[in-house]
Amino acid sequence: MLKNFFITIIRNISRNKFYSALNMAGLSIGLICTILITLFIRDEFSYDKYNIKHERIYRIGSDFVLNGKQDRIAPSSLPMGPTFKDYFPEVEEYIRFIPSGKQQIKYNDKDFYEEGIAYTDSSLFDIFSYELIKGDPKKVLTEPNSVIINQTLTKKYFGTEDPIGKVILVDDTHKFTVKGIIKDIPSNSHFKFNILFSISTLVERDKEKHFNSLGPEAFWNFSIYTFILLKDNANIANVEKKFPLYYEKYMKEFGNQIGVDFKIVLQKIADIHLKSDLNWDAPTGNIKYIYILFAIALFILTIAGINYMNMATARSSKRAKEVGMHKVVGAQKESIIRLFLLESLTLTFSALIIAIISVELILPLFNLVVNKDLVLSIYETPDVFLFIIAITFILGIVSGSYPAFYLSAFQPAPILKGTRKIRTGNKLLRQILVICQFSVSAIMISGTIIVISQLFFLKNKDMGFNKENIIIAPVLxxxxxxxxxxxxxxxxxxxxxxxxxxxxxxxxxxxxxxxxxxxxxxxxxxxxxxxxxxxxxxxxxxxxxxxxxxxxxxxxxxxxxxxxxxxxxxxxxxxxxxxxxxxxxxxxxxxxxxxxxxxxxxxxxxxxxxxxxxxxxxxxxxxxxxxxxxxxxxxxxxxxxxxxxxxxxxxxxxxxxxxxxHSFNYFFLDDKINTRFKTEERLTLMFIVFSIISILIASMGLFGLSSFMAEQRTKELGVRKILGASTGNIVYLLTREFFKLIIIANIIAIPIAYWALNIWLQDFPYRIYIHAWIFILTLIISLIIGLFTVSWQSYKAAEADPAKAIKYE
Structure with a gap:
């Protein structure tokens, strides 16, 4: 039985190569985009989860209101770590990172300026799951003037030489002894570093003992990043509940003096990358961008699925006799439904295979665009494989469901006798589906215009100062x-x-x-x-x-x-x-x-x-x-x-x-300012690419549908030409319906796009305004795309020989 199903499916696909190829291409492109976006989203949600104890690691941030202005910042003060451990029984350990900015590092004749440098506590390996390649994790950061460096810098400075015990010179002043080599920090970490100095170094340098001060000035100097590790089964809510008593003990006196309202911000480390809304933070992602990408993937899959449904219902008359013959020889309705659903699943899973192969080829370029190291592997990303298989299955079932139930409902006797005129599917449904497709495309087009316009606005905004031809050099x-x-x-x-x-x-x-x-x-x-x-x-x-x-x-x-x-x-x-x-x-x-x-x-x-x-x-x-x-x-x-x-x-x-x-290390100010827009530039490029793809898939469906509609009306068009209709009249006749649908789609898309893009723009204190010309331009682009997609098939049909056309069956 199953064998016969597959023979029938293969025969039908080979008999309709053009429409099958269009469907396969649309589904494959949709699945390629879905896989790439899924890999990107998966990576974004994986930040800092490589830490075995990530569920218990929290960062201490600061939220205060002074003179009516609220400031929410990621840094905390130096004494908070040790005093939290002493005051709150829920806190097992703490660690502080004091960023040190760019510094000159020397070893023998090698001299470079390095970034990603910080001073930190010796509890590093008690909290984080960093891999120490050489050195004792309990001792590497305990002594003053100790340093650990990552693999990349180890090769850069020492080559094949064993660096343990070697002395590096920092800013031509301070000597540090290499006590450990740490594996490069995973790319999905919100906080990255290349070099870590022992915090005890600063304690030793501070001859006046200010470093360990518990005075009010120490608690109100927010300049470091502090993380705490909760004990097993401890509840962070208890720490938040008890914080007012901590504040009263250590901070309230000076807080009252200056009239400040202070609250603690405790962020789970795995939430920082996507959900942090704090200033003075490490570069982070944006959960809204994830929502946008998820919506884009959903849109593209929807468009691809609509293509399949449209073509299947439009070609229903071609398959009516096939259904009639199946029923005459004893096939039940359920059997015919299974046949069409299996045909749909065969196409979608074939498209999936093409998509997986294509992703493997595209992935290096995609990684370059998004600045990530994404991989697609059944061993490293089994969850992605399970997800896309499930998505493909759902896509196949949903795309094939309407054709399956519609065609299986035909009665065999009237069809085989030719006494029943077979409609080419439900015209209203096809119109609704085309409107849905081009509504999505219109949203994508207007979204792309807005994203490009906002990025252009930011990059060209008057900063209020001169930034051209200015060299900046840190003086160390x-x-x-x-x-x-x-x-x-x-x-x-x-x-x-x-x-x-x-x-x-x-x-x-x-x-x-x-x-x-x-x-x-x-x-x-x-x-x-x-x-x-x-x-x-x-x-x-x-x-x-x-x-x-x-x-x-x-x-x-x-x-x-x-x-x-x-x-x-x-x-x-x-x-x-x-x-x-x-x-x-x-x-x-x-x-x-x-x-x-x-x-x-x-x-x-x-x-x-x-x-x-x-x-x-x-x-x-x-x-x-x-x-x-x-x-x-x-x-x-x-x-x-x-x-x-x-x-x-x-x-x-x-x-x-x-x-x-100290070597001359410089950069141009305008170049440095432009680097701030990297995230927006990557988003813009992704938006442009995926918008083009969504439009391409919709156009493919429209092309196939217009081609089939022209084929169905071949005899009618021949009669019209014999009666004197011009090529222009016939092209207009075949294209006007699609143009109406595209206009309706844009009308539907305008409020949705306006609402969604306004939400995105709220993140920017300096932003463009959404003007009517954006949607007018979107409509013009949509109509041009529709014109080029439909008019070629319409022109071919209009130019066909009318004598042959009226003989067409």
Whole structure:
């Protein structure tokens, strides 16, 4: 019986090669996209789950409201880890990571600047499931000046040499002994590092014992990442419930002093990558993008399934006699249903085999686009195989169900006698299915336009400062920091160098926030204000616009000790308006042992500029000048556009003169800013590709359907031509119905697309607005696609010989 079924199925497929090939292609492409998206989503959900204890690992974050503004940040304070372990019986262990930024690493004649560096506690291997290739996990990070490095850097610095016990030089100042080699951190980790120094190193360097301070200033300095490991069967809700008592013991006194409302944020480590909404976090994913990709996969499969249903119902008249013969020889309705469902499953599983082979070929390129290391393997990803087999089975059943039940209902006698006219399936159903297809395609088209427009808007948004032809170089050499004025003077001798300036933080990326006191109706109020420490040339180099007052001047001695410049947001926040000049401002407050205070007045107000990333709305900011060498962390060199290679060579030579032990490590500011859009660029590219694919599959279905409709009306078209109908009349006759359906599909798609895209755009503080022209353009594109898809078959039918057409059976 089963053998006969398969013979019938193969015979039917071979007899209708064109339509079978269209169906197979549509299903294969749909399954390829589904497999790729499934692999991507699986990887996104797998972040940090390689840790055996991931269900018990939580990160401590901070949520506080000060002066009516809420800040939710990933860092916590230094004492929280050890005090959590002491205070909460639920906490088994803690670990802290103190990021160290880019640093120069030397070993013999090898000298590189490395990123992914942090100081951490010795409990690393008690909490995380990192693989230590060499070294004792209980001892590698216990002693001061100990370091562990990953495999990649081990090969880079030591080659085949055993690194254990070797000494590396950090920033030409500090010596560290290699105590362990760690396997490279898995790619599905939200926090990645290359080098880890022992935190006891910082304890030893801190001669005044500030590092282990439990004073209020220590608890309110949020700059590190802290993780806790709960005991077995412990409940994180108990920790959250008891936190107010912890807050009262350690933090409340100073919190009340500044009027802050503080809450703890405890995030399960496996939730951080996709669900974290905290600022100052490691680069993370976005759960909304997962929803979008899942919807795209569903859309594409739906379109492919609709193609099959449309073609099967449209060709029902061709198979009516086949059904009649089956019934005459004794086949039951259930048997015919099984035959058609088995035919559908045969096509879909054949398409699956083609899809799996295609994915293996496409995967390296896909990995390049999404910056991942995805694999499709029955051993490594058995869950993906089970999922796509289930999806293929459902697709086959759903796609074949309507044709199966529709065709199996035919009565054999009228069909075989020819007394019953067989309709080519349910016309209304086919119209609904075509509308569904092109509604999805319209949503994808408008979505692609919006995503591209938003990315273009962000990349070309006026940042409020000059970013072109500016070289940034981190200054890690203390001797260079001391001799910065001489270095700047030497650089300015080159006519291709327009300006040189320094700052503490990198514009467009980082900043720091500390408590300020500002004048409000002859009294001072507290406000946690972002700040940057700059030099006299910074405002001019960055082309920041003065709205009130003046810039810093070397001619006025007090400018380096008491002068402040604020941005418009600060002036508005403090209700200074046009009277900001001369207002009192104080950087820092006296907290315990913390005495870093600067009192002064506002000398200028600058126009708002994006000193942080575009994902954060512009906040109040203060700028002040300091001659202290420790604030000269970033040097900015504005060069002319031409002769850049010669200018860079001159800067390199001058740098080597002033800092012979630290190589010149630089980047262009505009390039650095553009790297922030990598996630959006990848999403945009994926959206474009999958949109094109969804449109292609829908067009394939429309092409097949129009071809079959033209074939069905061959005799009618022949008669029309004999009666004088022109080619244009016939093309219009065959295409107008499809055009109506495409217009209806776009009308349905507009509110859905508008709603969904508005939700996506809510993540951006700076965003485009969805205008009507986007949907008008979508309609035009849809109609053009429909025209090219349908008109060729219509033209062929219109140009056919009418004499042959009227003889067509």
């Amino acid at each position: 050499d203390s001797s260079m920091q001391v001799n910065m004025n001489e270095f700047k003077a030497e650089l300015k001798k080159n006519l291709n160098i327009e300006a040189v300036a320094t700052s503490t933080f990198l514009i467009g990326f980082s900043n720091s926030k500390t408590l300020h006191l500002y004048e409000d109706q002859n009294k001072m109020k507290e406000y946690a204000l972002n700040f940057n420490v700059i030099d006299f040339d910074y405002i001019n180099l960055m082309k920041l616009k003065l709205m009130q007052g003046r810039a810093f001047s070397r001619e006025i001695k007090t400018d380096s000790t008491t002068a402040f410049i604020v941005n418009q947001s600060a002036s508005q926040k403090f209700n200074w308006g046009v009277n900001a000049i001369g207002k009192k401002l104080q950087f820092g407050v006296s907290i315990g042992e913390h005495k870093d205070i600067r009192k002064g007045t506002v000398i200028g107000v600058i126009s708002d500029f994006h000193y942080q990333t575009l994902s954060i709305a512009i906040e109040p900011l203060s700028l002040f000048v300091s001659e202290s060498p420790r604030h000269r962390r970033m040097i900015h060199i504005k060069i002319k556009q031409y002769k850049q290679s010669e200018t860079l060579a001159y800067i390199q030579k001058t740098w080597n003169t002033f800092s012979p032990n």
